[in-house]
Amino acid sequence: MFICKTERECVKEIIFQAQRAGYRDLKDIITNKETLQAGDKVYSVCMNKSVVLFNIGSEPMENGMNILGAHIDSPRLDIKQNPLYEDGGLAYMDTHYYGGIKKYQWVTVPLAIHGVVAKKDGTVVDINIGEDDNDPVFCVTDLLIHLAQEQMQKNAAKVIEGENLDILVGSIPLDGAEKDAVKADTAVNVSEARQKKENTEKSAWDTVLLSRKADRPTALDYINAVFDEFMEFHGDRCFKDDGAIIGGIAMFHGMPVTVIGQQKGKNTKDNIRRNFGMPSPDGYRKALRVMKQAEKFRRPIITFIDTPGAYPGKDAEERGQGEAIARNLMEMSGLTVPVLAIVTGEGSSGGALGLGVANHILMLENAVYSVLSPEGFASILWKDASRSGEACTMMKLTAQDLYTDGIVEEIIAEPLGGAQRGRQLLFSRLDTAIAAHLAALCKMSGKALADQRYKKYRRIGEMRGA
Secondary structure (H helix, E strand, O other): OOOOOOOOHHHHHHHHHHHHOEEHHHHHHHHOOOOOOOOOOEEEEEEEEEEEEOOOOOOOHHHHOOOOOOOOOOOEEEEEEEEEEEEOOEEEEEEEOOOOHHHHEEOOOOOOOEEEEEEOOOOOEEEEEOOOOOOOOOEEEEOOOHOOHHHHHHHHHOOOOOOHHHHHEOOOOOOOOHHHHHHOOOOOOHHHHHHHHHHHHOOOHHHHHHHHHHHEEEOHHHHHHOOOEEEEEEEOOOOOOOOEEEEEEEEEOEEEEEEEEEEEOOOOHHHHHOOOOOHHHHHHHHHHHHHHHHHHOOEEEEEEEEEEEOOOOOHHHHHHHHHHHHHHHHHOOOOOOOEEEEEEEEEEEEHOOOOOOOEEEEEOOOOOOOOHHHHHHHHHHHHHHHHHHHHHHHHHHHHHHHHHHOOEEEEEOOOOOOOOOOOHHHHHHHHHHHHHHHHHHHHOHHHHHHHHHHHHHHHHEEEEEE
């Protein structure tokens, strides 16, 4: 469950759970000019701070209705619009308190920042800093005990004044132009500053480790959060059903689509059933069956890539692992429907490429996409798998590297610390990105889609500026 400490966070969590329970946005109903029917479940949001859910009944309104209400509110310190100021070489954020708080209870305790920052370009950035063990925390300072004799003579209402509840955020004095900018009340986006610092200090190997974290969302997590009415297909009609690849039909913003993903497990038992996300030939053949069906019925295809590689076992080779992947590459290159591939974690070797021949490729910020694993690269080049960290830099496998080289079309930002944190925010960003790319691709003819896909892959590897 998402951490909910503000009205907006509560509303996001309510919407997330409501959608999973089958509720639809009333705006979508109106846009599609649909008529509500008995049994329909819908919701409506006002200013991202309140939400109303409706269950449409079967009896006339005259027979009455049931109303259940709840108040979303919490005492807090609100950060002012241009909060940052400097005093005594320390950086503070100016606040005002909300609700009937006991002001003396807010000093010298660890605090977290929750909320949003509205930027000048109109975009809004979600802020959630201080809940994770590795996050910085914030505090309201108080006098040292040996300096507080006069303060301790005051009654509780006067010990700490409301205007003194300002948040200490830094201890590095600014100078020059930066100092002048602060004095001019330049708005500071704390989340973006921290993100920039994190990305600067993060190595390619750090990104690989983040892409492999066991608690990152899986393909099913993305499908259940972003799509509606997912109906999974099973089996390749040749040998068996491979649990490492899932696929089927779903609805996206009212449009039928085909979704396919490489599925890792969430625990040891599940990982064994999913073969740790390493597909067999049966999985790739299942994926191709589902894709050809999508082409027949003119449905866009969205694939989720997250695998350490195709399963290299003897039985997989006996059943044509290489042939199955190669056939997927050939067939996907000629598909006449939009194909959108999203790399969500590890995208290693031909096992990833078997779902990756797409018109547009998107990558999560901490995903990787490469010809093989860093350990395999180091073993081949240096006969030393322990040099995998060094190999990562040479392989140019991060989302930033691949975007620069023109291989991927968009990088989807992850919450601070990785995709496993603030999932609702990530799902929202993914939904927005999918909608934008599908809108562009669905305008193209079948021949144009196949031609664009061909040209995209012909251009990969060209020397820029040559």
